[in-house]
Amino acid sequence: MAGSVSAMARPLVLVVEDEAALATMLRYNLEKQGFRVEEAADGQEALTRLAERAPDLVLLDWMLPGVSGIEVCRQIRRRNATRDVPVIMVTARTEDQDAVRGLNTGADDYITKPFSMDTLLARMRALLRRANTVPVKGQLSFHDLTMDLASHRVQRNGRMLHLGPTEFRLLEFFMQHPRRVFAREELLDAVWGPDIHVEPRTVDVHIRRLRKAINGDGEVDVVRTVRAAGYALDTEMH
Amino acid sequence: MAGSVSAMARPLVLVVEDEAALATMLRYNLEKQGFRVEEAADGQEALTRLAERAPDLVLLDWMLPGVSGIEVCRQIRRRNATRDVPVIMVTARTEDQDAVRGLNTGADDYITKPFSMDTLLARMRALLRRANTVPVKGQLSFHDLTMDLASHRVQRNGRMLHLGPTEFRLLEFFMQHPRRVFAREELLDAVWGPDIHVEPRTVDVHIRRLRKAINGDGEVDVVRTVRAAGYALDTEMH
DNA sequence: TCGGACGGTCACAAAACTGAAACACAGGCG
DNA sequence: CGCCTGTGTTTCAGTTTTGTGACCGTCCGA
Structure with missing residues (x-):
């Protein structure tokens, strides 16, 4: 301080x-x-x-x-x-x-x-x-996803989701740059931090966890895999 | 004037x-x-x-x-x-x-x-x-909690609670910013004061004491833990 | 002065999360 | 079709974070 x-x-x-x-x-x-x-x-x-x-x-x-x-x-x-x-x-x-x-x-x-x-x-x-009028942090949204930074809450269609810390940051980053494709390295840089070095495949695992957490029964997958390029927050169509 | x-x-x-x-x-x-x-x-x-x-x-x-x-x-x-x-x-x-x-x-x-x-x-x-702009006196309430600043009393569902001084201030701060997640450091700054330096884990202990004091038998926990982020006054659903 | 309330730390237990490895699977290509 | 590359999925052990009970000064009122 x-x-x-x-x-x-x-x-x-x-x-x-x-x-x-x-x-x-x-x-x-x-x-x-x-x-x-x-x-x-x-x-x-x-x-x-x-x-x-x-x-x-x-x-x-x-x-x-x-x-x-x-x-x-x-x-x-x-x-x-x-x-x-x-x-x-x-x-x-x-x-x-x-x-x-x-x-x-x-x-x-x-x-x-x-x-x-x-x-x-x-x-x-x-x-x-x-x-002490703590400035209200933003609210992010994409498709039927809503993320409230202040209360650290994420919902899809009103249904409350539970994300781990890493998944939360990952989704936050995606929601700040919707539809854009990021390479694994870019994601590691942005979400994990530039000085952390972990296997790129680690991203896959967290993408998987993120998908599991946000894709409910019968809902479309909002995480798009772009082969040989990376991942993006996006719906299949559009 | x-x-x-x-x-x-x-x-x-x-x-x-x-x-x-x-x-x-x-x-x-x-x-x-x-x-x-x-x-x-x-x-x-x-x-x-x-x-x-x-x-x-x-x-x-x-x-x-x-x-x-x-x-x-x-x-x-x-x-x-x-x-x-x-x-x-x-x-x-x-x-x-x-x-x-x-x-x-x-x-x-x-x-x-x-x-x-x-x-x-x-x-x-x-x-x-x-x-004066921030009405220091008055009533605060959240969910089924009520706090009266003037008389220094806290009730849940009409049942009177007994809080220690620190727990009282902690809850007061939470009630002034419902649902918002605060890091331990933020809580120390706001509740303990900007110049007191104690271990961040101290917050955990007081959160624990606060929980014990306000969560009666069979009542929902209104204090939410957000891993790697902090605590908030919030119910699990919302 | 004594006893209780309170606050801060600590140590250990319990949970939750993380990263990596291993294997399965899909598609492109010769 | 078999091979190769790249991704999906599961599992697991290690690590991090939080919960909890206990302890010990300190302060304050009786």
Whole structure:
């Protein structure tokens, strides 16, 4: 846990900053700490990004060309009623008054330029920990298969399936790349990991186990064997 | 909202500060803003006050005679995990490093002396507002389980259960995120606290104790083990 | 100060899973 | 048809992961 972002997988941070140099520095440092970073150079772009995808935290410059930071903050509060996205306001040192107003406007914290990266990171962690709005991991589906990453559940036609850890990861990978054929080596690389070395035939065995687990009585086999090439998640037709 | 404290009636603030002058100044200003104030001059007294009555927010001096601020912070986190009391750490300016560590140790924010009252109030409001968004008090329920945070009671099918403190917090966390699978590390982070380091297997033992406590004779196990992944509050079917 | 409750570790038992090997089977080809 | 290649299937022993009971400090209230 030391240094890197804790429980949450890789929190998405939206950096709204018009100074390119500062934005670049932030991206560099944040990514080094395990955050995913999205940038917006002005308020308008920030709102667009927000509409596309809700980040886990927003780093918002107070002074922005066009739509002001405070206005962006209001929009965030208004729109995202479902999830409370923490906002950190970034202000120039002299504007203590404004910063205070910013907080009362809806920001959760503020930090004055210049700031140390350590301080910023500590604030961010504190907010994320508190918000603890663990981003809902995805739901995957293919044909009549459904996989829920958060609850680690897989169903076919509503029927609950039981997969071992390896079969789960294997199917997860397949569902992320439906219909595509993967060689055994590719599967070993992606599912087992690049440093594990096991016999390629091991894949066959797990494919077999996966088939047994997901193909119920009278259901079509959704795992396709491509001779001399590999396997794919696919139905026979199509 | 202008000027006075927002929704919450009159939030109770525990001021832990050994400098009498500063403490008095804080009390005066905070009460003027509509807070109720309780004082503690050292760590020991702080713990006593905390045991008596849980405040809505703690203002905690880093340097204290006797029990240190950081220790008090740990105690708060350990004891009052059910209600998440925001803590603001007050430090001397030079101790930025320590302050940062303090944050990751469990404080939610920190402020360096000397600070302006406006700034402090803004920070406090931000924390209180956030704390309030997640209704800490209230009832949680899942399946045939019911948990009442206020009275600290848990029932299953109307039958009263007896849980130890850790089991209670564990179940509370699970009930706040039903069906979701958590790795042992995640549980340690969320239930034990981010800075406690114990063996991951400790989670197993408490899961076991939790199961024993809540699974009565002939009742389904609502704690699901997901091999190689973690645990979830869930029924076998769903 | 004593006794009980509680928390963290450990050791061992029980389950579940894994990888490899062995053999069966299918299709293409000379 | 017999051979060769590639895949399906079964089996099994070893390994990993989890369940469980026991133990031993520590803390706290009686």
